[in-house]
Amino acid sequence: MPRNVPSVSRPRPRLLLAGLLSATFFAPLANAESLYSLKVTNDLFSSSDDGHYTSGVDLMRIATPEADHWSRRLAEWLPGWTANGMDAIGYQLSHQIYTPKAIERRELIEDDRPYAGLLLGGLSLFDDVQHDGWREASMLNLQFGMVGPIAGGEPLQNGVHKVLDSDKPRGWDHQLENEPIVNLGWNKSWWLQNRWAGLEWEYGPSASWQVGNLYDYLGTGGAIRFGDGLDKSFGIPSVTPALSGRQGFSANRGFGWYGFVGVEGRYMAHNLLLDGNTFEDSHSVDRREWVGDVTAGAVVSFDRWQLAFTNVWRSHEFEAQEEADHFGSITLSTWL
Template sequence: MLNKIILLILLISSLFSETLEVKNITFTTENDSDFRGDNDYTYGSEISILFYRKDLNNSLLHIPFTDYKLQDNYISFSYAHQIYTPEDLKNQNLILNDRPYAGYMYFKSGLYQSYNKTLKSLVFQLGMLGPSTNMDRVQEVIHANIGSDVPEGWDNQLKNELVIQINYGYKEYMELSNKSVFIPEYGFELGNASTKVFVAGLYRWGDIPKDYGSTQIDNTNANKIPLDPNRQYKNAWSYCLNLSFKANLIARDIFLDGNTFLDSHNVDKNIFVAEVGYGVSVNYGHLSIDYLRKHLSHQFKTQNRIPNYGSLVISYNF
């Protein structure tokens, strides 16, 4: 499956080889099992490719109501999948006070415009939720191979549903000193998987790369969008520390509210969810590796644990 996804992305890039310039290829994997057992958002992975757009004649590839000719324009293509489970994986019955099992896979394409250390993002997401994703089988195989408990409640997962999302974000790169940067962000998500508004911020300290930072799966922005598309990479080590926060006001979360059009299990979600994160970035030449750890406030009323998970982001920059 992964080979087919990579071939599809390469095919897309070859069709536009004269107008697109590859800027980075990124692989991200996320898991909660490094600190505790699997539950809540338990696993995700994504592969993405970011292009710099040299041809600006196609008006369909611009963010509306922006002066694209004055800006550096990028486009990304991504494939991702995610797994959500309740806390008790051995229970075959429906667990009424815990979140439903859910498997989700999607394709994503984003338009990005950078100008004067600001970044606008408009992301389109088309995906599928439910048994047709085979995420139950993916988790069962992984757990069997690592000797972990095989989840037994996937018969209660959310039903098949086509997902359509439009997400918007705005970032600003603010240099506080030659060793520290603050990147505030705000935006919204609109669709049958997620409808919310958010504000966020990222503080970086150290040898800071000249980009808008790394992001976790299913966030609005792409990874490692440079401030300057002609940025040069030196064969030298650099490191920086990252601290982040995010505040979400949520109208809909399909992984808690259940299916949109069909009857399914759901829980009573919290409409306000806060997030804090920390991590480190390591760079050498064209290669960058980021580890990010995120902790969230309770996402629904009967949630026992504070959810948290880690993200490993590996990028090769051109």
């Protein structure tokens, strides 16, 4: 019997996964318009370093579902939520790349974080309640996807570095193994509203948690927004693993802008990207349980477009980490 039998062409697993996540992102909603956002996160936006959370790309879609949409029936079933009270539903596609600092080394770098590619889909429910002089913003988020070679972190980073003529990452042989991801997160913010020095102000505390095989944590913090036209916008941008709640703006409301500063502290009980694979042996480092973020940035919107820039300073996430991380993100949003 011939040994070299032509193989039948089959779709690559990562293409099947990407197709499943895309189907979630483009799921049917109401006939009304949706808010689409593209967020790009990279350490090069804020420093010359290349490592740790080195890059991320997020596509987001937010819309108001019709009265008979399945998401409203789901909200009615959830504790603390109601079908009529839910304001919006969101879908998200996300790809993230994590590496150690010395990407030019081929050998395993035991005292720096593992290489990891992460491909995720997300579904979020939003509820924003306006009270007299303050508002309450809630979010429930479900994420699912894969970490490991199937997420395509190695070819994507190699391709980008080849185009930019920068150092080739040589340690991807030590990346985390394939593992499915399921994570549930919750975030609530309480925004006090005021006007001072000719500007509109929102400020207040927040609380959050996540549970799953990607992250397990409890978080708390607070933020301040100040500018003009705050009533047409929602929340502040953030960078994973932090949950920012609903982000975006109302269409056709003219020009608006705001600056923001936020802080969050998290007790990290589990971080797969540092602790290593759940069911297989893999590279890991000694995770720190307490991690803090300081976030600052600015947002500008006009009619149907919004542009946001965010800087994040993050404390050490693992014991052997030599210095805190600093990275930034740019988000472009529009109503379609």
